[in-house]
Amino acid sequence: MYRHKTLADFIGDRVVYRNLEPADPALPRLAGIWQEIGLDSLRVPRKTEPAYAAAVYRFLQAAQADRGLLPLERLLFVGDTPMNDGTAARNLGQYLPMRGFIGAQKLGQAEQVNIEGPLMLANRWQALADFLEWVPTEGFPFDERTALLLDLDKTTLGARGRNDKVIDRARVTAVRLTVEELLGGGFDEAAFRSVYDRLNQLEYHPFTADNQDYLAYISLMVVAEIYPPDRLWADLEHGRLTGFKQFVTFCDAHQKQMSGGLLAAHREVTGNMAKADPTPFKSFRYREYHTTVALMNALSDDVTEADVLAGEITITGEIANAAERLAAQGVLTFGLSDKPDEASLPTPEAAAQGALPLHHVVMKVVGSLVS
DSSP: OOEHHHHTTHHHEEETTOOOOSSSSSOOOOHHHTTTTTOOOSOOTTTTHHHHHHEEEEEHHHHHTTEEEEEEEEOEEEOTTTTTTHHHHHHHHHTOEEEEEOOOOOSSSSSEHHHHTTTEEEEEEHHHHHHHHHHTTTOOOOOOTTTEEEEBBBBBBBBTTTHHHHHHHHHHHHHHHHHHHHHGGOHHHHHHHHHHHHSSGGGGGHTTTOOOOHHHHHHHHTTTTOOOOOHHHHHHHTTOOOOHHHHOOOOOHTTTGGHHHHHHHHHHHHHHHHHTOOOHHHHHHHHHHHHHHHTBBOOOSOOOOOHHHHHOOOOEEHHHHHHHHHHTTEEEEEEEOOGGGGGGGGGGHHHHOOOGGGSSSSSEEEEEOOO
């Protein structure tokens, strides 16, 4: 039998998704603090920007005040990527003394734990126990003036190296279903995968900006022959195509070749880009919400752990245990996600039918903190 939990069991509604709008209505809105955090206009900063850390710090202190307690004095951060999460953690360290854990499961390597300044990097999630032993020696007590900030995607759920491929599968399925719907009988899955899988690599990040909305739109327009695949690969190889906006501009000039559904998708993306929205292909992201929820607690409790990790998105037991233990000692828990709100929260219509935010969906828990 498996334990079953929701993220809300240990973070409540103290969570922000990509739009930096707290799920807890008691916390500030980005529209009310954008000048305070150093932005020159109302926009959503990305995770590695200093303004992102400024916003999160503002939310944390507001959540602390909502508990009726004195301001926070120190911060613990748990994530899975040295670049994005490590940078965000270090930026937050400009506001509060910080110690962070960056983990992943790399069973092909010998167990390793390294300390790099304020961060502990480990290749086992079980090493979170080492982090909890290390932190007090650094002068960080587990008390009411300490916050525990948890990255959600591929950390607190779908742990990197253990369960992250299922998160990827939910997103890829959403892209495929979106493209299939828009192309109807003209959909060629093999052609779609040949474009999507090839572009979804590090070498093409300068073009796709590692933005899945961009990648979904590009794959759609290439498979639909609005930007023919032979031309795409040749233009990329010879440096004639260097950015997503250039790609969109080309497609914009070929609207007459688009079917009704294709044109609607194109106008959705260009309209949201004009508003500097980091999530321009919202119809794809709405579908991603459903494909993600469909992979939560999807299997029966009598299947093996290996099958669960391969077949559904799970909560990382080490993190759930640590969060519950620290919360019992008064530590403020808070969740961060770079997943778009559209892929994390149900539409009002779906909510009316009982659909829940991702942090309120029940998942199996895999892993246990051993101290």
